[in-house]
Amino acid sequence: MLKFKKDKCIGCSICEVICSMEHEGNINTKKARIRYRDDWPQIGKVYFCRNCAAKPCIEACKENALALDSDKNLMFNVDACTGCFDCSQACQFGELPTDGKYPLFCDRCDGAYQCVNWCPTKALTKAGEK
Amino acid sequence: MMIKPGYSGKILTIDLTKRSFMVNDLPEDLIEKYLGAKGFGAKILYDELPPNCDPLSPENIIMFATGPLTGTLVPASSRSVIVTKSPLTGIWLDSNCGGTFGPELKSAGFDIVKIIGKADKPVYVLIKDNEILIKESEELWGTDALTTHICLKKKYGEDYKIACIGEAGEKQVLVASVIAEGRAFGRGGPGAVLGSKNLKALVVSGSNAINIHNYHEFMIANREAKNEIAISPDTGGSRPKFGTSSIYSFIREGGALPVKNFQGGTYPGAEEVDEHLLVKELYDKDRSCFACPIACSKHSTVKKGKYSGKFVEGPEYENVWSFGAQCGNSDIGAVVYAEYLCDYYGIDSISVGNTIGFAMECFEKGLVTKEQLGFECRFGNDEAIIKLIHLIGKREGFGEVFGQGVRKASKEIGSDSKHFAMHVKGLELPAYDPRAAFGMGLAYATSDRGGCHLSAFPVKTELLSSNHRIDPLSIEFKAELVKNEQDWFSVIDSLGICLFAIFALGPNQITDLLYCLTGQKSFSSAEQLINIGERINNLTRLFNLREGLTATDDTLPPRLLKDTLQEGPSKGQTVPLEEMLKEYYLIRGWNQEGRPTAKKLQQLELTNDVNG
Numbered sequence: 119m120l121k122f123k124k125d126k127c128i129g130c131s132i133c134e135v136i137c138s139m140e141h142e143g144n145i146n147t148k149k150a151r152i153r154y155r156d157d158w159p160q161i162g163k164v165y166f167c168r169n170c171a172a173k174p175c176i177e178a179c180k181e182n183a184l185a186l187d188s189d190k191n192l193m194f195n196v197d198a199c200t201g202c203f204d205c206s207q208a209c210q211f212g213e214l215p216t217d218g219k220y221p222l223f224c225d226r227c228d229g230a231y232q233c234v235n236w237c238p239t240k241a242l243t244k245a246g247e248k
Numbered sequence: 249m250m251i252k253p254g255y256s257g258k259i260l261t262i263d264l265t266k267r268s269f270m271v272n273d274l275p276e277d278l279i280e281k282y283l284g285a286k287g288f289g290a291k292i293l294y295d296e297l298p299p300n301c302d303p304l305s306p307e308n309i310i311m312f313a314t315g316p317l318t319g320t321l322v323p324a325s326s327r328s329v330i331v332t333k334s335p336l337t338g339i340w341l342d343s344n345c346g347g348t349f350g351p352e353l354k355s356a357g358f359d360i361v362k363i364i365g366k367a368d369k370p371v372y373v374l375i376k377d378n379e380i381l382i383k384e385s386e387e388l389w390g391t392d393a394l395t396t397h398i399c400l401k402k403k404y405g406e407d408y409k410i411a412c413i414g415e416a417g418e419k420q421v422l423v424a425s426v427i428a429e430g431r432a433f434g435r436g437g438p439g440a441v442l443g444s445k446n447l448k449a450l451v452v453s454g455s456n457a458i459n460i461h462n463y464h465e466f467m468i469a470n471r472e473a474k475n476e477i478a479i480s481p482d483t484g485g486s487r488p489k490f491g492t493s494s495i496y497s498f499i500r501e502g503g504a505l506p507v508k509n510f511q512g513g514t515y516p517g518a519e520e521v522d523e524h525l526l527v528k529e530l531y532d533k534d535r536s537c538f539a540c541p542i543a544c545s546k547h548s549t550v551k552k553g554k555y556s557g558k559f560v561e562g563p564e565y566e567n568v569w570s571f572g573a574q575c576g577n578s579d580i581g582a583v584v585y586a587e588y589l590c591d592y593y594g595i596d597s598i599s600v601g602n603t604i605g606f607a608m609e610c611f612e613k614g615l616v617t618k619e620q621l622g623f624e625c626r627f628g629n630d631e632a633i634i635k636l637i638h639l640i641g642k643r644e645g646f647g648e649v650f651g652q653g654v655r656k657a658s659k660e661i662g663s664d665s666k667h668f669a670m671h672v673k674g675l676e677l678p679a680y681d682p683r684a685a686f687g688m689g690l691a692y693a694t695s696d697r698g699g700c701h702l703s704a705f706p707v708k709t710e711l712l713s714s715n716h717r718i719d720p721l722s723i724e725f726k727a728e729l730v731k732n733e734q735d736w737f738s739v740i741d742s743l744g745i746c747l748f749a750i751f752a753l754g755p756n757q758i759t760d761l762l763y764c765l766t767g768q769k770s771f772s773s774a775e776q777l778i779n780i781g782e783r784i785n786n787l788t789r790l791f792n793l794r795e796g797l798t799a800t801d802d803t804l805p806p807r808l809l810k811d812t813l814q815e816g817p818s819k820g821q822t823v824p825l826e827e828m829l830k831e832y833y834l835i836r837g838w839n840q841e842g843r844p845t846a847k848k849l850q851q852l853e854l855t856n857d858v859n860g
Contacts, residue, residue, distance in 0.1 A: 131539060132541065139467075146458070157406075158397070236321075238536075
């Protein structure tokens with residue numbers, strides 16, 4: 119699970135860039151599964167699916183596009199998704215990032231955690247790490 | 249057509265008179281010969297702008313352009329540039345800005361947005377990927393730059409990035425800037441050009457991808473660059489901690505901090521102001537531009553004194569000087585408020601601060617009176633600074649005179665005020681006294697946009713480097729240093745990365761990043777890039793010559809050439825400009841009139857571009 123410390127964030131969006139590179143093979147922050155939303159003159163916040171324990175989104179999804187895999191991680195079937203964003207509404211941590219049509223869920227880069235590797239201030243960390 | 253990796257591949261041309269727009273492909277040979285942002289602007293402005301047009305007429309062209317590295321993973325790749333003919337100087341202008349606007353413009357799918365004509369009523373331009381709308385903005389006209397951001401974001405959402413003008417731009421104050429997401433295209437009056445076109449703002453959002461030529465190599469090059477930035481004493485140490493003011497005490501100890509409009513001397517409280525004070529009393533939080541791990545920008549609030557509670561993103565080194573030492577003011581709270589007001593009205597904080605220092609000297613010399621101004625305006629009077637900013641921003645009272653910059657103001661004020669109007673080619677000088685660092689004098693005198701510290705920054709080698717340092721009070725190597733820096737800085741401004749990145753990254757490293765991203769054969773060595781930089785500088789020079797500039801304009805204010813400072817490391821010095829300039833022309837391959845020779849143009853493959 120990914121953790122975000124707002125007081126360390128400098129608003130550089132490097133997490134968005136590296137996320138889109140990792141998942142899309144090119145640079146497109148609007149397809150990133152982690153999103154920095156600015157709040158000038160304050161530092162903004164980073165939004166992403168935390169793969170939280172409660173997962174109210176699964177309950178909220180009427181199309182059964184969301185489910186748990188054998189490790190109790192979130193699984194998303196985009197083919198079943200209609201883009202209603204009920205999942206995003208149900209999310210306890212704020213909005214989910216979207217690509218304009220469908221929600222985007224953090225998959226932790228299958229354990230590579232690229233945003234954590236590249237965050238220059240360690241505002242993003244793996245849960246359990248300092 | 250396959251879009252070249254690193255580029256968006258499109259040019260958007262908006263004609264405000266006809267309220268129409270056109271999208272063209274980005275020509276391959278433009279990329280090859282001119283690289284990006286500043287280079288693109290140089291070529292297009294030279295080709296398309298009618299010679300000697302009025303900068304505030306519908307004829308003038310204003311371009312927002314990004315470079316191949318803008319909006320990528322490359323450290324500090326946040327920059328975009330405005331290119332136009334400056335209303336302040338009447339010559340070439342490129343004004344560079346960080347933040348998030350440039351990357352957003354690029355992801356909207358355009359490398360260049362070119363604006364011509366004049367709208368009959370106030371408008372703003374909305375760009376959402378390929379959808380371009382020209383919208384009425386009468387209800388926004390008259391709104392300050394910061395509120396304009398809030399209004400437009402409320403309307404369209406946080407995903408939209410905005411560049412807009414404030415009241416000063418609307419009223420065509422010649423020092424007006426364009427404010428973009430809390431940062432500024434500051435210098436040379438681009439805000440007045442937008443104002444003259446009745447264009448309040450650009451509102452941009454995009455979702456296009458930037459392709460990468462060699463993903464794996466690009467990642468490796470970036471990882472190395474990231475490490476270099478982190479271990480550099482500048483970009484990984486002092487700059488993140490102290491912000492741009494990290495050089496303040498070094499510049500002052502070197503005798504290069506201009507005091508009271510370059511008169512020298514001291515003022516009450518001068519010793520207390522330095523970067524440590526800013527950290528202790530002002531900075532709340534670090535903030536960075538897009539993709540920048542340095543985070544030299546700060547959020548500051550004034551904690552005590554009569555400006556208590558005032559906020560600014562900054563204050564930058566230049567403003568700690570321009571509203572501080574330049575005006576004989578040591579109240580750092582006033583500096584914060586002054587910089588905030590500059591963003592609010594949308595005016596250039598360097599030019600305005602410089603001009604206020606000039607106004608104060610005029611006042612003390614009796615050239616401007618209390619009756620004319622309506623208030624006392626001596627050095628050290630912080631309230632006068634604030635009052636003058638309001639007047640300049642609103643173009644009211646004597647602000648009408650000072651809002652045109654010191655060159656025009658000194659003409660109106662007359663007497664010997666020309667002697668201490670601190671500008672080159674009409675652009676007000678920034679915070680480095682070239683009498684303590686001669687190279688900086690040559691850099692000011694030969695910069696393509698006038699008195700500017702960002703076309704070359706020799707003071708770094710003269711006063712700020714711990715190794716490779718050269719004697720600041722000698723003319724040796726200065727011409728070469730300035731020429732080389734100008735060429736390389738033009739490359740950086742064309743790539744779309746921040747100059748601060750090159751304090752840690754060398755030419756080979758930056759070439760590596762660019763080549764892995766674009767795969768363009770002609771970008772495969774630093775030498776080739778520097779050649780492009782030289783080509784750009786020669787083209788902007790030719791542009792300026794066509795606008796009527798001559799070698800006699802490559803000079804400094806009389807004060808720097810004739811008056812000496814009375815104390816400090818540079819005591820008794822004036823800038824020996826003439827000798828440096830001669831050598832500079834020679835190294836540049838320019839004749840004595842400062843004109844590129846036919847041989848030089850041929851060598852730079854410019855002959856056809858200039859005559860054709």
